[in-house]
Each structure stands twice: as C-alpha cells, then as structure tokens.
Amino acid sequence: MxxxxxxxxxxxxxxxxxxxxxxxxxxxxxxxxxxxxxxxxxxxxxxxxxxxxxxxxxxxxxxxxxxxxxxxxxxxxxxxxxxxxxxxxxxxxxxxxxxxxxxxxxIFAKRAQTKEGKIQVELAQLSYLLPRLTGQGAALSRLGGGIGTRGPGETKLETDRRHIQKRMDDLKKQLAQISSQRTSYRKQRKRNSVIQFALVGYTNAGKSTLLNKLTNSQAFEEDLLFATLDPLTRQMKLPSGYNVLLSDTVGFIQDLPTTLVAAFRSTLEEVKEADVLLHVVDSSDASASSQMETVDKLLQELEVSHLPVLTVFNKKDQRNKEIPLPPADSSSILISAFEDLDIEKLKGKMEEVLKEAMVFYHVKVPLKNGKLVSSLKKDTLVSEETLSEEEEMFYVKGYVKEDHPIHGEISKYMM
CATH class of the missing domain: 3.40.50.11060 (GTPase HflX, N-terminal domain)
Structure with missing residues (x-):
C-alpha cells in the first residue's frame, strides 16, 4: 500500500x-x-x-x-x-x-543491485545517521543494523555509536577492496588503450535508454529518478567500425547529499577515466538550464571539467519547440533516443568529437607488414584505406590516441 x-x-x-x-x-x-x-x-x-x-x-x-x-x-x-x-x-x-x-x-537502498552498490548505500546511510543518533532508535531498526550487546557501564547511545563506527570501518574496508579491483580493471583498459565514453547527466535524463540504444544492451530503464545506481560499461561500435567502451553512471541531482557523493566516489571514478563525456540533458524539462549547471558543478568537484564533452539534448519529441535550447559550452546535438536515425547521427557526432581529441595520421605501409595494418584497424580510428598493388603498399589515413604505443610504431611510415 x-x-x-x-x-x-x-x-x-x-x-x-x-x-x-x-x-x-x-x-x-x-x-x-x-x-x-x-x-x-x-x-x-x-x-x-x-x-x-x-x-x-x-x-x-x-x-x-x-x-x-x-x-x-x-x-x-x-x-x-x-x-x-x-x-x-x-x-x-x-x-x-x-x-x-x-x-x-x-531510494538508493531500493535501487542498489550489486554488492558494491549496497555497501555504498549502507555507508551513506550510517554516515548520515551517526551525527543524528540521539532518539534515532527507530531509524536504526529501519536500517536493519542490530545493536551489539551493551558493555558494562555503557549507555545505549554510546553502544549505538560504537556499533555504527565499527560497521562503517568494515564497509570502508570492503569498498576499498572492490575499488582496488575496479582500479585494476581500469589500468588494464588503459594498458590496452581502449577509448572510453561516459554518460553523465541529471537523473532521469535518459542515460540508460541511450546506453541500451547505442550498445544494443538491456540495462534497466524506467521513467523514475535514480533508475541506474550501479555503473555499467558496454562495448559499442562507431560508424567507422572502431570499437569503444560506453559507461553509464548514477544520475546527478540538485543538492546531492554529501554523504552520497563521498560513498559513491569509487563509482564516480569511472567518469574520471573517460576520454570523452556525453552530457545527457532532458531538453523537455523546464529546469534544463539549472540541471546542466548542477552537473557542471559536480564535474568540477570530480576534477573532470577538462575532458572533451558532447552535450546530448535528449527527448526532442517531448520538448516545447517554442522554447530555445539552453546554451551548451561544447559540441551539442538534439535527439530522441527512440529514433534510430538520431542514434546513428549521435554515433557520427561521437566520432567527430573523438577525432578532435586524437592525432591525425597518414601512413604508407608495405603490403608484407599486414600485421601492422591489422593493428591500425583494431587500435585506431581508420577513416580511409587504399591498397596499391603496383607499389605493394597500403595507404591508411586515420586518428590515433597520442599516448597509444602504436603511435610511436607508425611514425616511421608517416607520409
């Protein structure tokens, strides 16, 4: 009920x-x-x-x-x-x-699915509860936190505090272990120099729907705030055939509680590892401008405001066309996540923004060095490829991450 x-x-x-x-x-x-x-x-x-x-x-x-x-x-x-x-x-x-x-x-407690999400929520709940402990017996039972046996001469309040502090320490240790595993996954991705896009934006802007449409996956999506809590990373293909990773993140909100930002910091680290951010905005919301400001402020706090950003004004089918779109400080596109043509346009725009963050190359590779050509197709964004049978040469144009090992490898073949 x-x-x-x-x-x-x-x-x-x-x-x-x-x-x-x-x-x-x-x-x-x-x-x-x-x-x-x-x-x-x-x-x-x-x-x-x-x-x-x-x-x-x-x-x-x-x-x-x-x-x-x-x-x-x-x-x-x-x-x-x-x-x-x-x-x-x-x-x-x-x-x-x-x-x-x-x-x-x-809401976060209800939404958390993974072990990490549940730990983060409980930690945030206890961080909130600790300074407000007096008279919060009922709240403790709501959290499902059983109070330990009282020691001699201890008041119930002191026992509660001691129990909560110990539980928080345990949760922080568990979170540190999971965080270290996540860090090693990220290092592996960095070693492989895989390009990563991260979806960021106000809660309920349509990030999970976009993740599903762009990657053909089945992430939970619903017209509710905080539908996504646990970060998801999926592979997707850009129009050129280049494979990249796309991560979904927890939605931001006005006055997001500091206890939550602190507890979810390891999840939000996913944003820090991205090469390009997709800032998804609900263009049909009358508060779109202030929501964009909230997201920008949180991105500054996470120290990622230096990353390239593509602003995706979503839900164009629901917006009042007489009201102009809020100004975007970066590249932007207006779409509906439910229109296939718009999804293809977005993929093209993602490729454009990515090219700007990469280095252009034009190489001439001997036919016998097929392994290098194969690596170029896999590790770089190839825009043009020509085979000259007369010269027994491959001519390849494309874009590469400046810090990718292959960048140094192809320098001797540059035109």
Whole structure:
C-alpha cells in the first residue's frame, strides 16, 4: 500500500522562486520514485530557517493539523534537517518525519543491485545517521543494523555509536577492496588503450535508454529518478567500425547529499577515466538550464571539467519547440533516443568529437607488414584505406590516441 506523504519546503527571501519551485517539484518526483503519494504540500517564506523546527511554530501547528486531517504517514522536508530538528518535529507532528537526504538514501537502498552498490548505500546511510543518533532508535531498526550487546557501564547511545563506527570501518574496508579491483580493471583498459565514453547527466535524463540504444544492451530503464545506481560499461561500435567502451553512471541531482557523493566516489571514478563525456540533458524539462549547471558543478568537484564533452539534448519529441535550447559550452546535438536515425547521427557526432581529441595520421605501409595494418584497424580510428598493388603498399589515413604505443610504431611510415 502506498504511503500518504506531505512535502514541506521553506524558501529564504533571497532564494530564487523558480529554483525553489523546481526543487519542490523534484521532491515530489522523489516521493513518487519511493512509491509514495504526495497528498499535500506546505511551503513558507522566511528571512532565515527556524533553528529548532526548520519552519516557524505557527507553520508547525498548521502541519500538525494537516497530518491529522489527511491521515498522512510521512512528512518529508525539502532540506537536510539536524538531529534536534527531527526530534522536535517528531514530538509535535503525529507522522514519521524525514528529510530530503533520507528520502534519497531510501531510494538508493531500493535501487542498489550489486554488492558494491549496497555497501555504498549502507555507508551513506550510517554516515548520515551517526551525527543524528540521539532518539534515532527507530531509524536504526529501519536500517536493519542490530545493536551489539551493551558493555558494562555503557549507555545505549554510546553502544549505538560504537556499533555504527565499527560497521562503517568494515564497509570502508570492503569498498576499498572492490575499488582496488575496479582500479585494476581500469589500468588494464588503459594498458590496452581502449577509448572510453561516459554518460553523465541529471537523473532521469535518459542515460540508460541511450546506453541500451547505442550498445544494443538491456540495462534497466524506467521513467523514475535514480533508475541506474550501479555503473555499467558496454562495448559499442562507431560508424567507422572502431570499437569503444560506453559507461553509464548514477544520475546527478540538485543538492546531492554529501554523504552520497563521498560513498559513491569509487563509482564516480569511472567518469574520471573517460576520454570523452556525453552530457545527457532532458531538453523537455523546464529546469534544463539549472540541471546542466548542477552537473557542471559536480564535474568540477570530480576534477573532470577538462575532458572533451558532447552535450546530448535528449527527448526532442517531448520538448516545447517554442522554447530555445539552453546554451551548451561544447559540441551539442538534439535527439530522441527512440529514433534510430538520431542514434546513428549521435554515433557520427561521437566520432567527430573523438577525432578532435586524437592525432591525425597518414601512413604508407608495405603490403608484407599486414600485421601492422591489422593493428591500425583494431587500435585506431581508420577513416580511409587504399591498397596499391603496383607499389605493394597500403595507404591508411586515420586518428590515433597520442599516448597509444602504436603511435610511436607508425611514425616511421608517416607520409
């Protein structure tokens, strides 16, 4: 049975009203993703947040009456609350009180499929819980964390803290092992000099759908926030026949909780290893510009803003054509992931952007050196190949990664 939820937001007077409304709409989408129903919405505008209850006392009373009136199960606040705010509100309102971060963590817990994803989510949940421990016994049971036997003279709170800290240390060790395996896979890819594209973008922009269309794979895709949590990497072929890797990543979101960014850092490292980023944007969303800013900011935090970017404005079939597209700082293309012709155009554009990040070569290779020609086809992006039987020579034009070993190997055959 779906739970009835009231969402609550507080806008500071210097905050942009459009951004505030967009954030509240996003909270409603998060509730839907968590299988809840938004039964009501309550907002307030203030000079500053109330330190003890986030919203003013009068508004808390109004909220309490609303909870009784519609028999709400949960109240979700659109900001991260402190432990004391949660405790005070829980005493004054006859419903379970959570904040935006807890809601996102709940969705992540539901979405995590792999061992790594589950560890990362639990670590983020415990990182969030630790500073808010007082009065959070119920939250502990929700996390499924069994509290250890109390030592002599210890309070339950101290035992809880000790248990959580120990569990976090264990999770960090497990994550470090998985992270080291992932690093060795990445090193192997680097040694093989395989080109990698990474899909980045706001949650629900259509990244998983694009991964499936470009690679003919079956990644989970649904019209929900955070449909993808665990990173996927698949092989795909560019129009020239050149094989590259394409990775999907967890979607970004406005005010992504810091505990999540920290816990998912090893997953996000996949972005750092990419040669080219595909920034997927939902062109039908009225908040597309601010979503692009959020993604750009997170890419800066991950120190990957120097990488070549192809901005993919997706969902062209759903957009209002009278509203111009947001400006892109890089190469861009407008597509619908469901149109095969657009997917082919995107592949062509990916190849163009990749060529710009590579070095052009034109070589003349003796016919007897067929092994090198075969390596050129496999390890470089060949744009033109001619066989001269008279001269017993292959003429090949193409593009190669400057740091690829074959680049040095073909230098003596350059035209």
């Amino acid at each position: 779906e739970e009835k939820i009231i969402i609550v937001g507080c806008r500071l007077q210097d905050e942009d009203e459009e951004r505030f409304q967009s954030s509240l709409d996003e909270l409603a989408s998060l509730v839907k993703t968590a299988d809840g129903i938004v039964a009501a919405s309550l907002t307030q505008t203030r000079h500053k947040l109330e330190s003890s209850t986030y919203i003013g006392k009068g508004k808390v009373e109004e909220l309490s009456q609303l909870v009784e009136e519609i028999e709400a199960d949960i109240v979700v606040f659109n900001d991260e609350l402190t432990g004391s705010q949660i405790r005070n509100l829980s005493r004054m309102v006859e419903a379970f009180v959570i904040d935006r971060t807890q809601l996102i963590l709940d």
